[in-house]
């Protein structure tokens with residue numbers, strides 16, 4: 386196979402510019418994803434400066450060395466900073482500046498001031514090696530589970546280019562003085578350019594995959610959570626109840642469900658305003674999060690109604706927790722717009738041992754218990770299992 390390094394560099398440049406365009410378009414639609422724009426600009430700058438560098442002759446013109454070094458240095462620095470930004474870290478803006486400066490001094494000084502092609506090429510590839518290892522490291526440590534494939538693909542692409550840079554540095558020592566040049570066609574050099582351009586393509590594809598998967602995860606979260614409180618929404622709770630009931634049937638553990646409703650919430654809204662009502666709902670959500678275990682599920686079931694699903698919990702244990710929530714919420718003082726707001730909740734509790742084994746019947750059991758708590762005067766906790774014995778007529782009237 387005959388691979389001309391200059392041609393390969395042009396191919397590499399074209400790949401970069403093409404992917405820069407695609408990343409640029411994608412980043413337009415994903416404003417909230419940090420790093421995407423930096424990847425697009427990084428790819429574009431590297432592509433353009435590779436195209437310029439492929440035309441370099443000896444002795445090199447100042448403008449070609451200047452533009453090539455600034456372009457590659459800034460482009461590489463932007464890719465690195467893009468990864469850091471994507472991972473929620475602070476960008477190191479000195480990286481592109483230092484890289485550009487060292488590349489320029491190396492390529493200009495060691496070709497025009499003194500002619501040291503071996504050292505010059507070695508330093509260029511050493512810098513390539515360092516920045517690609519830094520990018521691979523930033524990608525491969527503490528990988529977020531949902532983005533594993535994309536992180537691995539990008540990390541391995543950077544690692545491959547770093548290894549190709551090492552191969553090129555080692556190969557330099559086997560070349561004679563007459564064959565040492567950036568674009569010599571012997572040894573590993575043509576293959577370095579070929580495989581690096583392929584790795585560059587894989588890396589840009591991985592960046593796109595990272596953005597795409599992040600957007601898909603964000604959409605999934607939006608569809609599963611309540612925007613006001615950040616809790617699960619009704620749809621996710623319904624799915625979780627079905628999942629937990631299947632578990633309960635398998636291992637025989639009891640599952641409890643609490644239904645919580647703010648008392649006289651309409652009055653509260655009318656008196657203090659809707660934003661104050663929203664704040665009360667947020668504070669109640671926060672309070673419930675602070676008292677339940679990590680494997681319990683809290684959801685906003687609608688309006689001012691919440692549910693807590695408690696795996697491995699009996700009705701008696703759920704009643705204790707429900708009463709703690711009720712008392713804590715009654716004691717909660719909320720300051721809003723110069724007003725002091727306090728409220729209370731009514732809670733209905735049902736479980737799979739006494740009351741129901743299907744999702745819809747568990748939900749209606751908790752709902753009926755809640756209705757009973759309201760009917761008995763509010764600010765109280767009622768279990769469905771004791772409900773029928775207390776006042777069966779209430780169920781009949783409600784139905």
Ligand SMILES: Nc1nc2c(ncn2[C@@H]2O[C@H](COP(=O)(O)OP(=O)(O)OP(=O)(O)O)[C@@H](O)[C@H]2O)c(=O)[nH]1
Pocket residue numbers: 613646647648649650651652654658659660661662663666687688689759763
């Ligand atoms: N601030 C605010 N209010 C909401 C929200 N969702 C529903 N509401 C209000 O919650 C109120 C619920 O009123 P009702 O169903 O009559 O219940 P209540 O006034 O709490 O009376 P009881 O439940 O019988 O104690 C309605 O006025 C809704 O407009 C919300 O997201 N924010």
